[in-house]
Amino acid sequence: MTRLERNDRLIRLGLLMIAFSAVSILIVITLFIFSEGTPIMFKYGPGRFLFGLDWYPSEKAFGLLPMIVGSFFVTAGALLVGVPMGLACAIVLTQFASKRVGRILKPVIELLAGIPSVVYGFIGIVVIVPLIRENLGGPGLSVLAASLVLGVMILPTVISISIDAFQAVPPTYREGSIALGATVWQTIRMVMFPAARSGIVAAVILGMGRAIGETMAVIMIAGNAAAIPGSPLAPVRTLTSNIALEMGYASGEHREALFATGVILFVIIMALNILANWTSARRKR
Amino acid sequence: MAGNPRFEQKIVRAVLWTMTGATILILLFIVAFILRRGLPEVSLEFLTRNPENMGVEGGIFPTIVGTLALTLMAIVIATPLGVGTAIYLTEYTWENRLTRIIRFGADCLAGIPSILFGLFGFILFVTKLKLGWSILSGGLTLSFMILPTIIRTSEEAIRSVPAAYREVSASLGCTKWQTVTRVVLPSALPGITTGVILSIGRSIGETAAVIFTAGSSLHIPTSLFSSSRTMAVHFYILAREGISMPNAYGTAAVLVATILMINIVSYYLMHRFTRKYS
Amino acid sequence: METNREPLIRVRDFSLWASSVRILNRLALDVEPNEILGIIGPSGSGKTSFLRCLNRLIDLVPGYRSEGEIVFGGRTILGPDVNVVELRRKMGMVFAIPVPLPRSIFENVVFGARLSGVRGRRTRLDLAEESLRRAGLWDEVRERLDESALNLSGGQQQRLCIARILALKPEVILLDEPTSGLDPISTHKIEESLRKLRAAYTIILVTNNVKQAARVADRTAFFLSGELVEIGPTARIFTAPEDPRTNDYISGRFG
Numbered sequence: 079m080t081r082l083e084r085n086d087r088l089i090r091l092g093l094l095m096i097a098f099s100a101v102s103i104l105i106v107i108t109l110f111i112f113s114e115g116t117p118i119m120f121k122y123g124p125g126r127f128l129f130g131l132d133w134y135p136s137e138k139a140f141g142l143l144p145m146i147v148g149s150f151f152v153t154a155g156a157l158l159v160g161v162p163m164g165l166a167c168a169i170v171l172t173q174f175a176s177k178r179v180g181r182i183l184k185p186v187i188e189l190l191a192g193i194p195s196v197v198y199g200f201i202g203i204v205v206i207v208p209l210i211r212e213n214l215g216g217p218g219l220s221v222l223a224a225s226l227v228l229g230v231m232i233l234p235t236v237i238s239i240s241i242d243a244f245q246a247v248p249p250t251y252r253e254g255s256i257a258l259g260a261t262v263w264q265t266i267r268m269v270m271f272p273a274a275r276s277g278i279v280a281a282v283i284l285g286m287g288r289a290i291g292e293t294m295a296v297i298m299i300a301g302n303a304a305a306i307p308g309s310p311l312a313p314v315r316t317l318t319s320n321i322a323l324e325m326g327y328a329s330g331e332h333r334e335a336l337f338a339t340g341v342i343l344f345v346i347i348m349a350l351n352i353l354a355n356w357t358s359a360r361r362k363r
Numbered sequence: 364m365a366g367n368p369r370f371e372q373k374i375v376r377a378v379l380w381t382m383t384g385a386t387i388l389i390l391l392f393i394v395a396f397i398l399r400r401g402l403p404e405v406s407l408e409f410l411t412r413n414p415e416n417m418g419v420e421g422g423i424f425p426t427i428v429g430t431l432a433l434t435l436m437a438i439v440i441a442t443p444l445g446v447g448t449a450i451y452l453t454e455y456t457w458e459n460r461l462t463r464i465i466r467f468g469a470d471c472l473a474g475i476p477s478i479l480f481g482l483f484g485f486i487l488f489v490t491k492l493k494l495g496w497s498i499l500s501g502g503l504t505l506s507f508m509i510l511p512t513i514i515r516t517s518e519e520a521i522r523s524v525p526a527a528y529r530e531v532s533a534s535l536g537c538t539k540w541q542t543v544t545r546v547v548l549p550s551a552l553p554g555i556t557t558g559v560i561l562s563i564g565r566s567i568g569e570t571a572a573v574i575f576t577a578g579s580s581l582h583i584p585t586s587l588f589s590s591s592r593t594m595a596v597h598f599y600i601l602a603r604e605g606i607s608m609p610n611a612y613g614t615a616a617v618l619v620a621t622i623l624m625i626n627i628v629s630y631y632l633m634h635r636f637t638r639k640y641s
Numbered sequence: 642m643e644t645n646r647e648p649l650i651r652v653r654d655f656s657l658w659a660s661s662v663r664i665l666n667r668l669a670l671d672v673e674p675n676e677i678l679g680i681i682g683p684s685g686s687g688k689t690s691f692l693r694c695l696n697r698l699i700d701l702v703p704g705y706r707s708e709g710e711i712v713f714g715g716r717t718i719l720g721p722d723v724n725v726v727e728l729r730r731k732m733g734m735v736f737a738i739p740v741p742l743p744r745s746i747f748e749n750v751v752f753g754a755r756l757s758g759v760r761g762r763r764t765r766l767d768l769a770e771e772s773l774r775r776a777g778l779w780d781e782v783r784e785r786l787d788e789s790a791l792n793l794s795g796g797q798q799q800r801l802c803i804a805r806i807l808a809l810k811p812e813v814i815l816l817d818e819p820t821s822g823l824d825p826i827s828t829h830k831i832e833e834s835l836r837k838l839r840a841a842y843t844i845i846l847v848t849n850n851v852k853q854a855a856r857v858a859d860r861t862a863f864f865l866s867g868e869l870v871e872i873g874p875t876a877r878i879f880t881a882p883e884d885p886r887t888n889d890y891i892s893g894r895f896g
Contacts, residue, residue, distance in 0.1 A: 183387065189626050205396070322574075325575055
């Protein structure tokens with residue numbers, strides 16, 4: 079074996095090790111969060127965490143149900159706002175807009191993804207929250223405010239993945255349908271949508287993951303009361319905000335309970351990732 | 364559904380365009396709102412002075428230094444790992460179970476919320492490894508967070524290098540590694556750079572992962588072990604604790620303007636890159 | 642030509658599979674030093690794959706499997722122990738579509754030589770000049786060696802690709818339909834330089850253009866569906882083919 083070939087073999091090995099960095103990091107993160115968060119769950123029983131209604135960490139009441147429900151409400155609200163808007167943009171950009179208009183609009187929409195979440199939260203505080211408080215009543219800091227802001231925040235995810243899904247449909251489908259005399263909209267509804275369905279599902283799932291995982295913007299506008307919200311105008315606390323709000327000063331079992339919150343969040347996110355991965359794997363087949 | 368399909372199409376089309384227009388307007392509104400209220404607060408002094416009285420007065424100089432330090436650290440760690448992974452996936456192997464595992468790992472990592480990165484960085488770097496709230500802890504945490512982006516964009520960039528270049532290079536007696544370094548990487552560089560620039564943007568705007576790992580000290584960092592506050596964290600603290608609205612707007616304007624510029628540069632690069640090969 | 646001494650390349654019983662499809666079937670042929678061997682045949686007959694086996698470029702794509710033997714200069718070129726880098730330097734290849742690397746003309750010419758350890762700007766300049774002269778391109782580019790190679794015309798690019806290979810001082814030049822994308826004048830120039838190069842190199846020319854083989858090849862081989870139908874002196878192949886299929890192909894009845 080020559081020197082060059084030996085070097086090439088070493089390089090291949092080195093690159094293989096580097097290639098495992100992402101997987102290794104994922105494993106290490108999983109291990110750490112579970113090892114910090116699960117012991118306390120099993121000490122007091124997972125039921126008390128998952129179904130408990132009261133969160134008074136200093137009195138060993140670790141009920142996370144309000145936060146789980148809160149995350150669910152806020153995420154559902156964000157999907158109600160973000161999915162129709164996102165799909166509309168994706169349809170317009172792939173089916174209606176001319177190439178030139180698309181070239182201008184797409185980077186503008188991608189810019190949405192670049193705006194830091196604290197800026198979204200800030201816009202929420204100074205614009206959305208007062209608007210809700212003055213027109214609809216309540217404190218303004220609410221499920222509604224968080225849903226609106228998160229709905230905009232998930233747009234880039236929903237748009238870019240559904241654009242990919244529409245573009246993956248063979249152009250002959252579209253051309254064939256239009257050649258048969260269907261309008262563009264009939265084609266979208268009856269040909270493009272069914273063909274791109276799994277990609278659109280993946281877009282919704284990943285948008286959901288983004289909404290559940292968002293932290294700073296939600297803390298700033300959701301009000302953070304640790305109780306199940308009774309109306310869209312009531313304040314709400316999500317799993318992510320629960321961690322971020324108290325991490326700064328928590329210690330002992332309180333901190334472990336925050337890691338338990340992290341465990342629940344982690345499990346939800348991983349389930350969504352696997353689901354998205356599974357739907358897009360099916361699409362490729 | 365009944366009635367004229369052409370008429371139905373007209374209505375649907377109008378509705379969809381309105382929604383798209385609304386999306387664009389929201390974006391423009393956010394950017395314009397922040398810049399209009401914030402830019403008047405920004406001056407050379409604001410950028411170069413230290414904050415006084417917890418940020419009620421004075422500038423944001425230390426937070427700029429902190430942002431730069433953390434971002435640099437994250438990029439320096441994540442770029443070799445990400446580009447290396449992409450090179451392995453595209454040049455050194457063919458699709459198999461292993462590559463699927465690697466891609467799945469990167470996808471999952473990309474989906475993990477930043478607050479969980481913050482939790483993890485806090486427990487591993489800050490407490491277990493006793494690095495404390497520091498640029499090192501924050502930079503490492505951020506680098507893990509941006510790694511998937513760099514992997515994905517580099518992989519796309521490397522894949523778009525024409526296969527013919529690799530054949531020519533091999534037929535001229537280049538080893539695989541020579542082909543990678545002399546032919547593939549130079550051609551993929553604009554695409555890789557775009558990914559790195561986007562990651563810089565993401566690092567600059569990140570708050571949740573940074574606040575628990577780099578801390579929020581307002582002193583100018585002096586070493587990798589200094590705690591440091593980034594612009595995004597500073598802005599969050601100013602706004603949330605209502606310390607100073609004018610300074611919050613000013614900081615936000617600097618933040619948004621920076622990210623705007625980063626996006627424009629990366630878009631420009633990407634545009635040139637795709638044009639070259641289409 | 643038929644003597645007892647060892648041919649430069651000896652192929653015996655060579656078969657190639659892409660997963661389970663057989664692409665080449667039990668080929669047997671010799672290539673003599675300093676000849677131009679033309680390979681003709683309809684597309685899909687395995688000509689290009691055969692060429693890619695000779696410099697092991699086929700390794701770049703997964704799923705190929707070969708059997709039999711190919712000996713070059715007394716040594717086998719098949720199997721994992723062969724130094725493919727060295728082999729590829731000895732067997733320069735020119736592709737159907739000219740692929741200049743996105744660098745200057747000069748850098749393109751000395752690309753391979755630089756990596757094989759040719760040092761010094763002066764040495765490299767001499768090498769570039771010599772190679773470009775032999776490829777018949779020197780007079781057209783001498784003033785603009787530092788310009789991007791992408792600015793050259795298609796025919797110039799293809800001659801640049803030939804020069805790039807000559808700079809490696811190979812023993813064999815493999816050409817894979819080198820003029821398929823070129824106009825008649827550029828084609829003529831390339832055929833011209835091939836005739837001159839025969840003095841110093843052995844050339845294997847795969848071509849879809851039957852007339853091109855008739856113009857430049859010393860011997861011609863006819864491939865059909867992965868089999869070697871016939872090989873012999875070009876004059877005989879074109880005037881008195883032994884196999885009726887060869888006759889059909891060269892007279893344009895199929896392919």
